[in-house]
Amino acid sequence: MKILRTGPRGGESPAALLPDGRALDLSGVLDAHRPWSAEDLAAAGAAVRSGDLPELDLTGRRIGAPLPRPGTVVCIGLNYRDHAQETGAAIPAEPVVFLKSSSTVVGPHDTVLVPRGSTKTDYEVELGVVIGRRARYLASAEEALEHVAGYVVSHDVSEREFQLERGGQWDKGKSCETFNPLGPWFVTADEVPDPGALGLRTRVNGELRQDGSTRDLVFGVGEVVRYLSHFTVLEPGDLVNTGTPAGVALGRPDPKPYLRAGDVVECEVDGLGSTRNELADA
Numbered sequence: 001m002k003i004l005r006t007g008p009r010g011g012e013s014p015a016a017l018l019p020d021g022r023a024l025d026l027s028g029v030l031d032a033h034r035p036w037s038a039e040d041l042a043a044a045g046a047a048v049r050s051g052d053l054p055e056l057d058l059t060g061r062r063i064g065a066p067l068p069r070p071g072t073v074v075c076i077g078l079n080y081r082d083h084a085q086e087t088g089a090a091i092p093a094e095p096v097v098f099l100k101s102s103s104t105v106v107g108p109h110d111t112v113l114v115p116r117g118s119t120k121t122d123y124e125v126e127l128g129v130v131i132g133r134r135a136r137y138l139a140s141a142e143e144a145l146e147h148v149a150g151y152v153v154s155h156d157v158s159e160r161e162f163q164l165e166r167g168g169q170w171d172k173g174k175s176c177e178t179f180n181p182l183g184p185w186f187v188t189a190d191e192v193p194d195p196g197a198l199g200l201r202t203r204v205n206g207e208l209r210q211d212g213s214t215r216d217l218v219f220g221v222g223e224v225v226r227y228l229s230h231f232t233v234l235e236p237g238d239l240v241n242t243g244t245p246a247g248v249a250l251g252r253p254d255p256k257p258y259l260r261a262g263d264v265v266e267c268e269v270d271g272l273g274s275t276r277n278e279l280a281d282a
Contacts, residue, residue, distance in 0.1 A: 001045050004185040005032060005064045006056070009107070012064040015056045016048045017185055024053040033068050035237020038132035038149055041188060064107040066152060066186040067130060070239040073100040073180065074232070075126075075156060076224055077170065079243025080216050086251030095219050095227050100156070100241070101175035108183030108275040112157055113282040114261055115176045120160035121259040121279070124244035125202040125210050125267035127195065128154030129221055130186060135234035141222030147234070148225060150188040151195060154241050155181040155267045155275050160250050160258070177282070182239075184273045192271060195221045200245055203266045204257070212245025 003026065005012035012033075014026040029047045030040055047053055077096035078084040084091050106112070114121050132149025157180065163173025192198075195214060202210035214220075219227065224242055228234060249256045259265065261281045268274035 001041070001048065001188045001191065002185040003044065004066045004183065006058060006061045007064065008062060009064065015058075016044065016053070023056040023058050024048055025056040026053065031068070035068050035071060035235070036149070037236035041132065041149055045188070062107065063109060063184050065105050065182040066184065067182065067239070068237060069105055070102050070237050071235055072232075072238045073102050073104070073241065074228055074234070074238065075100050075174065075241040076219065076243045079218050080212060080245040081218060082212065082216060082246035083244055083248065083251065084218075086246045086248070091218060095224055097228065097231070098170040098174065100171070100180060104175055104178065104180035106178045106181050108153070108181055108273075110178065110181060110277060112181065112265070112277045112279050113176070113178045114259065114279055115159055115162070116282050118159050118161070119258065120256075122158045122160050122249045123202050123204060123209065123259060123265050123267070124156040124158060124248055125200045125269065126154045126156050126241045126244050127198060127200065127214055127221070127269055128152040128182060129195075129225065129240040129242060131225070131234045131238040131240070132189075132236055134236065135225060135229040138226045138229040141220065141226050144225035144229065145222040148189050148221065149236070150186050151192050151272055152182050152186050153184075153267055153269045153272045153275055154239070155265065155277065156241050156244060157181070181267075181275045181277050183275055187272055199270045201268045202247065204259070205264055210245055210247035212247070216245060217243065
């Protein structure tokens with residue numbers, strides 16, 4: 001099942017997107033602004049199958065982030081071998097974990113703001129993992145996958161100077177406003193049989209910059225969720241960004257092609273759709 005949220009910012013309404021392109025109104029089934037559990041999503045699936053939901057005309061409507069604002073956004077750094085190599089970092093022995101403010105989450109076509117004083121704003125396409133069941137001290141990667149509700153395209157925008165040159169705390173280069181476009185829809189886990197075999201791509205102004213695959217993950221989705229559950233409790237609706245493949249501006253030769261106002265970034269993951277964001281100065 002594909003779920004999106006549509007409407008003005010702060011007033012989005014959930015809808016199910018059918019294979020034929022029609023949308024069904026889920027506003028009477030899902031709370032548009034509260035994180036969804038696996039049980040919530042099961043109820044939404046049953047409502048779709050019932051055939052009783054009204055259709056929703058998406059013409060001219062803004063598409064927002066497909067999930068209510070997550071309680072926590074947890075990110076994994078250096079989780080693709082080629083990305084670690086391009087940045088000169090060693091392949092990590094354990095997942096590199098940092099947090100991103102949940103206030104960074106915006107819609108798949110919303111404007112991304114270049115922070116004031118920024119000279120090194122960068123792009124990162126990622127597979128976003130959405131938690132469906134409370135995850136605490138999970139025993140195996142297989143068990144962890146049972147706690148995954150689904151997947152989404154996540155654009156982990158980064159400011160490299162803030163991240164790497166301003167005191168050693170990654171979070172400050174990751175948590176600027178609008179720095180996590182999501183969408184265009186959330187895809188439930190049953191429609192993604194192998195999250196370890198998905199292509200990811202980024203284009204900047206039409207030029208292909210990133211072209212990778214989750215086959216190259218150092219730590220797969222199940223292992224990431226299992227590992228995190230031993231350090232924090234993951235709740236339904238939480239978002240886990242699983243890392244980015246090679247091709248980011250940071251890893252390219254000088255002069256590095258960091259983002260500027262007016263640039264357009266498109267991020268795509270197989271089967272999950274794509275985001276398209278124009279940049280503007282904050």
